[in-house]
Amino acid sequence: MTTTPAPLVTAAGQATRATEHLGVTRLTNQALSSWLHGLPGVDQVGCDARAATLGTRSIKTTAKAWAIDLAISMIDLTTLEGADTPGKVRGLCTKALSPLPSDPTTPRPAAVCVYGDMVATAREVLGDSGIKVAAVATAFPSGRASMAVKLADTRDAVEAGADEIDMVIDRGAFLSGDYLTVFEQVAAVKEVCGTARLKVIMETGELVTYDNVRRASWLSMLAGADFIKTSTGKVSPAATLPVTLIMLEAVRDWREQTGQMVGVKPAGGIRTSKEAIKFLVAVNEVAGHGGAWLSPEYFRFGASSLLNDLLLQRQRMSTGAYSGADYIPDDSPSLY
Amino acid sequence: MSVSADRVDVRKTYKLYVGGKFPRSESGRSYEVYAAPRGARSAAAGTRGAFLGNVAKGSRKDARDAVVAARKAQPGWGGATAYNRGQVLYRVAEVMEGRRAQFVNEVQAAEGLTAARAEAVVSAAIDRWVWYAGWSDKYTQVDGSLNPVAGPYFNISAAEPTGVVAVLAPQRSSLLGLVSVVAPVVVSGNTAVVLASQDRPIPSVSLAESLATSDVPGGVVNIITGHTAEVAPWLASHRDVNALDLTGAADVEGMAWGDLERAAAENLKRVLRPAGGGSGAQEPDFLPTPDLTRLRAFTETKTVWHPKGT
Numbered sequence: 012m013t014t015t016p017a018p019l020v021t022a023a024g025q026a027t028r029a030t031e032h033l034g035v036t037r038l039t040n041q042a043l044s045s046w047l048h049g050l051p052g053v054d055q056v057g058c059d060a061r062a063a064t065l066g067t068r069s070i071k072t073t074a075k076a077w078a079i080d081l082a083i084s085m086i087d088l089t090t091l092e093g094a095d096t097p098g099k100v101r102g103l104c105t106k107a108l109s110p111l112p113s114d115p116t117t118p119r120p121a122a123v124c125v126y127g128d129m130v131a132t133a134r135e136v137l138g139d140s141g142i143k144v145a146a147v148a149t150a151f152p153s154g155r156a157s158m159a160v161k162l163a164d165t166r167d168a169v170e171a172g173a174d175e176i177d178m179v180i181d182r183g184a185f186l187s188g189d190y191l192t193v194f195e196q197v198a199a200v201k202e203v204c205g206t207a208r209l210k211v212i213m214e215t216g217e218l219v220t221y222d223n224v225r226r227a228s229w230l231s232m233l234a235g236a237d238f239i240k241t242s243t244g245k246v247s248p249a250a251t252l253p254v255t256l257i258m259l260e261a262v263r264d265w266r267e268q269t270g271q272m273v274g275v276k277p278a279g280g281i282r283t284s285k286e287a288i289k290f291l292v293a294v295n296e297v298a299g300h301g302g303a304w305l306s307p308e309y310f311r312f313g314a315s316s317l318l319n320d321l322l323l324q325r326q327r328m329s330t331g332a333y334s335g336a337d338y339i340p341d342d343s344p345s346l347y
Numbered sequence: 348m349s350v351s352a353d354r355v356d357v358r359k360t361y362k363l364y365v366g367g368k369f370p371r372s373e374s375g376r377s378y379e380v381y382a383a384p385r386g387a388r389s390a391a392a393g394t395r396g397a398f399l400g401n402v403a404k405g406s407r408k409d410a411r412d413a414v415v416a417a418r419k420a421q422p423g424w425g426g427a428t429a430y431n432r433g434q435v436l437y438r439v440a441e442v443m444e445g446r447r448a449q450f451v452n453e454v455q456a457a458e459g460l461t462a463a464r465a466e467a468v469v470s471a472a473i474d475r476w477v478w479y480a481g482w483s484d485k486y487t488q489v490d491g492s493l494n495p496v497a498g499p500y501f502n503i504s505a506a507e508p509t510g511v512v513a514v515l516a517p518q519r520s521s522l523l524g525l526v527s528v529v530a531p532v533v534v535s536g537n538t539a540v541v542l543a544s545q546d547r548p549i550p551s552v553s554l555a556e557s558l559a560t561s562d563v564p565g566g567v568v569n570i571i572t573g574h575t576a577e578v579a580p581w582l583a584s585h586r587d588v589n590a591l592d593l594t595g596a597a598d599v600e601g602m603a604w605g606d607l608e609r610a611a612a613e614n615l616k617r618v619l620r621p622a623g624g625g626s627g628a629q630e631p632d633f634l635p636t637p638d639l640t641r642l643r644a645f646t647e648t649k650t651v652w653h654p655k656g657t
Binding site: 335338 | 411414418581584585586587588610613614
């Protein structure tokens with residue numbers, strides 16, 4: 012799995028590619044609508060049932076140890092609070108660099124995910140450690156801002172050194188059937204991203220139906236997403252297993268059609284190792300392709316408290332005794 | 348034929364009590380519980396009494412879940428005012444009094460007592476809650492002190508709760524013994540994970556139901572029924588448990604005391620041992636009014652310096 016910088020794509024180029032993919036002469040809202048609505052519908056009951064079945068797989072001993080380490084390496088360690096300070100971001104980055112100082116064999120998370128104004132701080136601490144800096148942009152979490160502001164927000168984060176940009180789609184436009192606007196916005200942000208990888212947040216908790224999740228996934232990929240991400244973490248329900256299942260099917264089918272690998276990032280609400288392992292089972296079973304998606308390159312967890320639980324489980328497996336919060340580093344600096 | 352003869356038995360499912368809820372064991376296991384023969388002195392008596400029910404057989408994961416629930420509940424319970432904790436404990440006594448007949452029947456069956464004796468035991472158990480409830484806002488005055496120092500400072504020592512306490516409940520005294528070990532743990536603001544008596548667990552389930560309906564916040568007391576020797580080592584080694592009450596390790600076959608204490612030492616747990624210790628350990632007689640030994644065993648002394656005003 013190599014990290015090749017994505018070729019610089021202009022919004023116009025992206026639109027041209029989309030017309031070719033759709034087999035139309037001009038990219039119109041109607042063309043997008045008929046394409047998206049031509050996707051097969053999601054069997055909601057079947058999808059929930061499949062997710063529930065995958066969740067019953069028993070992953071134990073060495074497989075569990077492997078899964079825990081893989082899950083740690085897939086985490087986008089996130090802090091997206093209004094009360095974030097440079098000190099808190101530095102604390103989080105330090106934790107990313109050394110998740111468990113008592114056990115140096117512990118893998119590092121994939122990235123640290125912060126608001127745009129904290130990118131420079133994160134970049135400074137993480138340096139060339141290989142841990143990526145991800146920034147949320149485009150008027151996260153609501154996405155309610157003019158296009159100029161969204162692009163400026165993105166540009167700002169990229170210039171401050173962000174390796175990855177997490178953008179939100181305009182759910183209002185999407186739900187009212189204005190797919191072209193969503194497409195154009197994603198394509199425009201992608202152009203501004205340059206070599207930074209673009210994660211498109213669909214906020215599945217607001218999309219109402221599984222059919223919409225499937226459509227939003229395809230639309231995002233058509234517009235140039237490098238990752239499709241479930242949620243901002245600010246809306247409940249956030250990342251659920253069935254929704255992630257649908258997205259995994261979408262990236263799998265996209266690869267069959269275009270040969271491109273698009274990543275998936277469930278974010279929000281995944282707090283325990285047990286849940287994380289269920290997602291990994293789903294990745295392997297649904298996306299398939301010899302576990303091509305079982306890598307931090309193509310699958311991430313957006314989480315803050317998940318890391319602590321994974322570390323507790325890791326200690327439990329290495330010491331044989333249940334561990335406690337006193338034995339893992341505390342990333343939230345004291346208020347005193 | 349009477350109506351009652353036609354009725355289908357409504358058998359009860361005896362479940363665990365974790366985090367204020369009544370889950371079945373994560374393992375799906377249960378075990379059979381029998382009444383003690385009349386007049387039986389020990390749980391291990393040879394003859395087996397009537398079948399009482401299938402009780403959830405808790406596993407290490409149930410114990411782990413209980414510790415998580417206890418840890419989560421501890422700051423709120425420890426931070427409640429002493430007055431409030433006292434009221435809640437008194438409320439437990441009130442609720443138990445309302446279910447007295449049920450407790451008497453269960454204790455009688457579980458311990459093989461006469462009806463009169465069972466009545467006395469249940470009364471003592473209820474009174475024990477009242478006794479400890481009264482101590483909630485008083486023990487710090489008894490245990491704490493204003494220490495004399497050579498300087499313009501107040502130097503104050505006061506007791507604080509230890510945190511999460513794992514309790515092996517007595518094997519023989521299924522209700523009075525249980526209350527006598529749980530009340531002193533929670534009165535000071537600790538939360539408890541209790542392994543109920545292995546062969547006499549049914550009164551502990553009814554106690555859990557009383558706790559759940561008497562203002563005790565979920566997670567403050569968690570009761571696991573099951574095999575003591577199987578689950579106890581996991582609690583003893585658990586790093587998020589701050590203290591261990593080994594009272595119920597007396598009379599348990601296959602209990603490796605040394606291992607429990609060694610595991611507890613890993614994170615410097617406070618350990619309370621029953622008299623005798625090891626194979627000679629004896630379950631205390633819980634009928635007499637206790638002293639503050641058990642309460643004190645699960646507190647930490649915090650000493651603060653405070654400048655004197657001039």
